[in-house]
Amino acid sequence: MENLLELRDVSKAYRVGGLLSRIFVNAIEDIQLELKAGEILSLVGESGCGKTTTGKVAVGLIKPTRGKVLYKGKDIWSMKKHEFKDYRKDVQMIHQDPYSSLNPVLTVYQILSSPLFRHSIVQNKEQAISKIEELLELVDLTPPEQYISKYPHQLSGGERQRVVIARTLTLNPKLIVADEPVSMIDVSLRASILNILLDLKEKFGVSYIYITHDLLTAKYFSKDYRLAIMYLGGIVEMGRTDKTINDPIHPYTKALLSALPEPDPKVTRSKKTMQLRSLDVPSLLRVPEGCRFHPRCPFFKEGVCDKERPRLVEVEKDRFVACFLYES
Amino acid sequence: MKVSRLTQILSIRGLSVEYLTPRGNLKAVRNVNLDVEKGETLFLVGESGAGKSTLGLTILKLLPERAARIISGKVLFLEGERNLDVTELKGEGLRRFRWKNISMVFQGAMNSLNPIMRIRDQLYDVIQAHGMKISKKEAYERMKSLLDMVKLESDRILGSYPHQLSGGMRQRVMIAMSLLLDPKIIILDEPTTALDVLTQKNIMNVLKEIKSRLNLTMIFITHDLSLAAEMADRIAIMYAGTIVEIGEVNQIFYHPRHPYTAALLKSVPRLSSEIESIESIPGSPPDMINPPKGCKFHPRCPYKHEICMLEEPLLKEVEKNHYTACWMDNDGKSP
Amino acid sequence: MSRTTFKSQLSKTIDLFKLIFSSKSGTVGLMILLVYILMAAFGSIIRPLDTMPRPYQMYLPPSLEHPLGTDNQGRDTLSYIVNGAFSVLYISFVASLLSVGIAALIGCVSGFKGGKIDSTLMYLADVMLNIPQFPLMAVLSGIMRLTDLFLAMLMGVLSWPSLAKAIRSQVLSLKERDFIEAARMLDLGTRHIIFSEFMPNLMPYIAVSFALAMTYSIYNYVGLVFLGLVPFTAQNWGVMINHAWVLGGIYNRDSLLWIISPIAAIIGLEIGIIMFSRGLEAVFNPRLRT
16 A cells, blocks of 8 residues: 655754854754554654654645655645645644634634635535534534534633644545644543544544654554654654554663653652763754764763764664664 | 641641632632641642642732732641741731742743843842842852752853753752742642653652752642652642542552542553553533532532532541542442 | 525624623723714704804803804804814825725735745835825925825825834734644635734734824824915814914913814814724624623
8 A cells, every 4th residue: 555645854954043044953854754544653752853843844834955745655845736735635734732723713613614615615604504513523512503603712722622623624634643632631631632533533534643742642542553753853763652662672762761750659659760871951953963862872882873873774574763773 | 637737837728719800700729728748748730720820829829919819718837836827928028938938939930030140140139039148158059059959060050041051951940949048848830841751750850859858848739640640748639729639649549539530540641551541531620700519520520419519528538648529438430 | 595694794783883882992982983973974064164253252161052162253163173073084084094904915915925025015114114204295285285185195105114014023923823824724825814814813903003093194184284284174173273373372261262172172083083992802802702
């Protein structure tokens, strides 16, 4: 089966320090990603690792400085206008902040009907209302009549996020990039949002790229699928979710898992923390030479890890790691 | 609240706080009774709107004057023979009390450092502002030792500007700042929210260390149950402005008695367990301007009965040191 | 079909008024403006201009017949105020409409498009900001005959730059918001994004700017008239102030009402405009509605 979406050698650089500066910073570098229809890929990493940039590149909002973004095999930046329009409809994004992803001066009806009218999915108001009610029911905002004339500020965070999901569904997308969809939602309400997204996959075969800093929700969401760990602009490990979490390979993944607190006192208090070489968190402005993780890595080998950057290699079937410990 | 009277350091009695909004009065904290023991680490856990931040701010009487009102209750700081009611303090007395007896690290504190002042000047400002009568040399010694305690290189940090430090470092500076006047109690409001996992672990370790070294009493406010699992002695679960369950850490995690606590535990995904599914709590938090009658959790509670809709239950003891506010006599598991 | 749309339009307008009346400011402002608008529309009919000089009635105190007293020639002051309302309202409205209209268009295009278009437009705005408006209009009045309409248009065309810059910065900040990104992702089209997503968010700002532009152009106009730089009629408020000033209206206690009336009329109008625009806040910003 061919890939639905593929990122090949994608890098994105930003100019730093004013219009005439010559300094560039790579927000992401040499990203390789592929996703088949009906699959879920979680992109996990901490703030500044480039996961949001990767998401925006996948969705076509940002043009990569290098590399290709292929949708159904075609490079989106070389597509003809109508091909790109199709891609645009097929690939949508959900943002993190339910408070700023809805236009505060428009009602739910206006927000959801705009794309429906624009793309001639409905012809008149009655059709629009019925379609919108359908969508609201899909995201568990029932009874839909109650929500249709509300303004965003009259809805709770969880309700807003559902309206956002309903909005992405108006164009019947094949792939949704969800950027931290539940980070700003109360803990006890997260599961319902994630379950709605998973339901949509069952019903309509939507594929997902799920971006988060929370390994635990990633574990839940991309269960039976794949997970990629990002650090300072690059992917350091990628593979099946359960394997990556139960048997991590890359030192950074190991460090993450050992530092993750768990809602179980006995477990979390007896967890062995991995000691890192340095407590400093490097910034994208000064990415370390060689392996990005080497200043903190307990397995650091002088002369090797600080010289060249390890590439993502397949060490087992479907398991990839960028680390010199594992390079042949 | 049977915490030993001899070792209590803070006693909150019948505290109620309201915010004045155009739509009506928002009952943010309702009739909270809480005793804090000297040297313990108490976690106030709850989701947004539960009232935990408001409670924390009230302990230091830091509420915005015109927007919030303490309706009733006392916050008693117990020092040997005398009891000081924070809610009665004003002006100079209040200023002298704060930071010296109880201090606070606020949410997003690491962003409240003055960007155009060096760290050492900001720390020195705090010492001066609270009238600590020590020489400049002694002040610097103190600053250095505190920075060391939070694992920062004092030489490097003191001369830096905030933007030169990472988020985690700034947070540690804020923690050091809150300890400058040697308080007995430190309140921390979501101190690790904006930080990444590795840095968070770091900060937690730092906090554990200073707690044991200085024998500090810590009140930790968070929505993250996992942090409580890591560090709490006791946990108070807050919902709709009041404490619905309070007990020792193992009691709360292993035999929760309030349906909300149990549901909360079920909604958090775990790393190492066979529990594959997480469940949301149906419905949403109540409107605290017009809260429902009776138990505030009843609209979402799977065990609700007639009485839950009419009268609000008070905290009652279910085990030694373990209290819950629920009419049902169940053990928090599904029927 | 048309009946339902009429009904919905009617209910929408009723809702609009309900919102305005929900704020004290808006209600009072609307009342004040209505007074002025009625004055402008029907004033000349209800209280025609009193042109007959009656020196024996000079500087009469306020009475039922002459609520604002009389001027230095015994003419009814109120009739002058009432008849002068129209030109003030007309000119400031046209000038503000033009000014805000141009500013909104340029500000939006500039902020949204960015790049060379943005730099060019803002350069143009900066150049125009350096042109002193008042002296320019004074000079032009010496060269050509400035009719009311022309004057209004001139004021409008000269005063868009600062507002355009302000609108542009609002647009720049709105541009980064997630919901705009979402609109782009849904391929809603530039025109839709500007008019249906941006504009409603800018309306509170534009409404207030319109109100301020009106007060500003009223001052400009009255000032120009006061200085005798534009053609005027006797009932023009600026002229009234001028006459009263020049003819010594401030030196006599009885004549104070003569000079204060037009000033109060101007201030009253501006207060009405500002209060009304505050009342419009709830209309444009759903978050302020309870």
